[in-house]
Amino acid sequence: MAGGRFAGIDVGSRSIEVVVLEGGRIEFAAEEETSYDPLGQARRLLAALGPVGAALATGYGRHLLGRHLNLPVVTEIKAHATAATSLHPGCRAVLDIGGQDTKAIALDATGRVLRFEMNDRCAAGTGRFLEVMAATLGYTLEEFAAGAAGTTASVAISSMCTVFAASEVTGLLAAGKNREEVARGLHETVAGRAAAMLRRVSAESGVIFSGGVARNECLRALIEAELGGSVLVPRWPQFMGALGAALLARAGA
Amino acid sequence: MSDHERMWQELGLDLSAHDGLLKVLGKFYGDIYLSQQGRLSGMQYLDFVLSEIHGLRIQELLSAKAAGGKVVGTFCVFAPEELIWAAGGTAVGLCAGADVGTQLAEKVLPRNTCALIKAFVGFKLARLCPFMESCDFLVGETTCDGKKKAYEILDDYKPTYVMEIPQMKGAADRALWQAEMVRFKEMIEERCGRAVTAEGLSAAIRMVNDRRRALQRLSRLRSAQPAPISGRDALLINQIAFYDDPPRLTAKVGELCDQLEERIKAGEGIAHGAVRVIVAGCPMAVPNWKLPYVVESSGAVIVGEESCVGERHTRDLVAEDGRSVEEMLGHLVDRYMQIDCACFTPNPTRLDHIVELARRVNAAGVIHYALQFCGPYTTEAYKVEQRLEAEGIPLLKLETDYSLEDIEQLKTRVEAFIEVIQEVPRG
Numbered sequence: 173m174a175g176g177r178f179a180g181i182d183v184g185s186r187s188i189e190v191v192v193l194e195g196g197r198i199e200f201a202a203e204e205e206t207s208y209d210p211l212g213q214a215r216r217l218l219a220a221l222g223p224v225g226a227a228l229a230t231g232y233g234r235h236l237l238g239r240h241l242n243l244p245v246v247t248e249i250k251a252h253a254t255a256a257t258s259l260h261p262g263c264r265a266v267l268d269i270g271g272q273d274t275k276a277i278a279l280d281a282t283g284r285v286l287r288f289e290m291n292d293r294c295a296a297g298t299g300r301f302l303e304v305m306a307a308t309l310g311y312t313l314e315e316f317a318a319g320a321a322g323t324t325a326s327v328a329i330s331s332m333c334t335v336f337a338a339s340e341v342t343g344l345l346a347a348g349k350n351r352e353e354v355a356r357g358l359h360e361t362v363a364g365r366a367a368a369m370l371r372r373v374s375a376e377s378g379v380i381f382s383g384g385v386a387r388n389e390c391l392r393a394l395i396e397a398e399l400g401g402s403v404l405v406p407r408w409p410q411f412m413g414a415l416g417a418a419l420l421a422r423a424g425a
Numbered sequence: 426m427s428d429h430e431r432m433w434q435e436l437g438l439d440l441s442a443h444d445g446l447l448k449v450l451g452k453f454y455g456d457i458y459l460s461q462q463g464r465l466s467g468m469q470y471l472d473f474v475l476s477e478i479h480g481l482r483i484q485e486l487l488s489a490k491a492a493g494g495k496v497v498g499t500f501c502v503f504a505p506e507e508l509i510w511a512a513g514g515t516a517v518g519l520c521a522g523a524d525v526g527t528q529l530a531e532k533v534l535p536r537n538t539c540a541l542i543k544a545f546v547g548f549k550l551a552r553l554c555p556f557m558e559s560c561d562f563l564v565g566e567t568t569c570d571g572k573k574k575a576y577e578i579l580d581d582y583k584p585t586y587v588m589e590i591p592q593m594k595g596a597a598d599r600a601l602w603q604a605e606m607v608r609f610k611e612m613i614e615e616r617c618g619r620a621v622t623a624e625g626l627s628a629a630i631r632m633v634n635d636r637r638r639a640l641q642r643l644s645r646l647r648s649a650q651p652a653p654i655s656g657r658d659a660l661l662i663n664q665i666a667f668y669d670d671p672p673r674l675t676a677k678v679g680e681l682c683d684q685l686e687e688r689i690k691a692g693e694g695i696a697h698g699a700v701r702v703i704v705a706g707c708p709m710a711v712p713n714w715k716l717p718y719v720v721e722s723s724g725a726v727i728v729g730e731e732s733c734v735g736e737r738h739t740r741d742l743v744a745e746d747g748r749s750v751e752e753m754l755g756h757l758v759d760r761y762m763q764i765d766c767a768c769f770t771p772n773p774t775r776l777d778h779i780v781e782l783a784r785r786v787n788a789a790g791v792i793h794y795a796l797q798f799c800g801p802y803t804t805e806a807y808k809v810e811q812r813l814e815a816e817g818i819p820l821l822k823l824e825t826d827y828s829l830e831d832i833e834q835l836k837t838r839v840e841a842f843i844e845v846i847q848e849v850p851r852g
Contacts, residue, residue: 235836247841247844248841249837249841249844250841250844284848285841285844285845288838288845290838292824
């Protein structure tokens with residue numbers, strides 16, 4: 173029955189996710205690369221859903237779907253806040269690190285957004301930054317996180333700009349530094365930046381960490397240590413934006 | 426070659442680059458302004474002024490010059506334009522609101538310079554601004570280090586007189602400003618070849634006050650619910666006020682305000698149900714319409730600008746009861762000392778004015794707009810944040826420049842802010 177199914181689609185800079193809710197449960201979820209053709213990719217994902225009562229778009233490409241597919245839109249900030257509150261009622265902060273954005277969101281006790289911060293136009297500390305650094309070190313993303321987690325020593329990285337950090341890393345490797353320690357240094361830099369952004373919006377603990385980068389366990393642990401409070405990662409953090417959009421579609425937002 | 430083109434060539438503009446600039450400006454204006462619904466016929470004059478931005482107004486300036494008057498370009502609301510008019514000159518506020526000649530500007534300026542400074546240097550180096558080329562000389566001021574040092578460089582290309590702006594509001598600062606006002610008067614008399622008389626200065630004070638009063642009336646009318654005019658249109662009027670003929674602009678704004686009053690009486694407006702916000706911070710000069718466009722295409726309407734292109738330009742009047750030139754100079758000093766630019770320390774009245782404006786126009790939130798690398802405004806944003814938090818007024822702090830590359834990030838921030846303030850129960 174179409175009326176009981178609600179879809180959310182999150183068109184991010186690196187990947188697109190869809191989630192379908194039915195009877196309060198996630199009935200379907202899928203993910204594709206954004207690629208050079210986000211609209212085509214979104215269309216393919218949506219075509220596979222079957223009939224839905226209402227759908228909502230979020231993410232960097234939300235207006236593309238708004239314009240071409242006539243979908244209502246909501247910002248990632250509201251979508252992530254909604255999903256976090258739904259899974260963890262009473263949580264007071266959300267950290268979302270996606271492909272090219274980092275967002276810190278403070279919530280009140282009822283889940284309403286109080287404040288938010290976003291990185292500016294540069295990709296410092298985002299998923300894209302980690303991808304470029306992993307590649308510079310000759311790692312896959314999984315190896316990169318494992319390498320950083322496997323050592324306690326680290327090499328300090330001073331650049332946060334993706335381009336400058338890549339040349340800094342190249343220089344460190346040329347100076348004979350250990351690859352794992354450089355990887356750890358990069359993780360610490362990203363964790364420090366994320367924690368600082370969280371502190372700017374909120375003094376409350378109980379952080380939900382969403383977005384694809386939250387799958388990096390080393391980073392989660394470092395942010396937790398930096399904040400001195402718990403940082404929880406939902407089971408499928410990369411689907412939180414789409415889940416929030418589906419929840420808002422169901423609520424008639 | 427058209428008359429305008431001949432005029433631009435005689436002014437020494439780079440004709441092909443200038444042609445490109447006008448095309449971009451025209452497209453921008455079409456997308457951002459002419460596409461709006463429900464605009465009043467009173468806006469047609471402003472559309473016309475903008476369509477002739479580099480045409481008819483320049484002809485007028487050149488006619489004034491031919492008649493022996495001087496054209497004086499200014500960059501700041503501190504320039505006491507009354508003295509320029511009283512000496513038979515024409516004051517023109519130069520815009521510096523576009524990403525133009527940036528590469529040329531970066532040859533002489535550090536890259537970490539704000540977009541506004543790069544723009545006025547860029548316009549000059551690229552020979553793209555007929556206003557600047559029409560000017561006999563320019564008036565700069567020491568509002569920030571970037572401008573202060575850039576004027577030294579600009580002076581190599583166009584004579585630039587620099588006024589020293591005080592940085593505090595004590596008695597010694599007022600004395601400095603008084604001395605600067607006298608120095609400015611003497612300079613302008615010498616360069617214009619005409620003494621400032623009590624009669625002339627009194628007339629100039631009234632003329633500029635009349636324009637301020639017309640813009641104050643517009644500011645009051647905008648506060649109606651629903652807003653009778655878009656923030657973009659109101660901003661445009663405040664932008665044009667810097668270079669149009671003052672009595673004519675006063676009359677035209679008056680006509681528009683009459684129409685707005687009718688509209689308000691009928692209970693009509695634009696953007697029913699839009700979230701009301703004000704923008705506070707750095708000036709937005711023509712054609713810097715990026716943020717207003719983003720805000721107003723995200724379900725909000727801008728109902729006030731706490732800015733030099735806005736309230737800071739029009740809020741205070743000069744007392745009109747001065748009888749001698751000395752007395753009037755004192756009134757000018759008093760009026761201009763009230764300007765609450767972020768170059769002052771401390772600067773508590775600016776915070777008061779932001780709160781006052783937000784309350785008066787019944788805004789649900791404030792967007793603080795600072796140009797990247799603008800030390801005074803980006804730093805003062807923290808004080809604004811503290812104060813608005815204490816007052817319970819939601820704030821979104823933005824830092825940007827004139828380029829369009831961050832428009833999607835701006836949209837996300839602005840839309841999320843609007844979502845947030847829509848949900849806040851307002852009491």
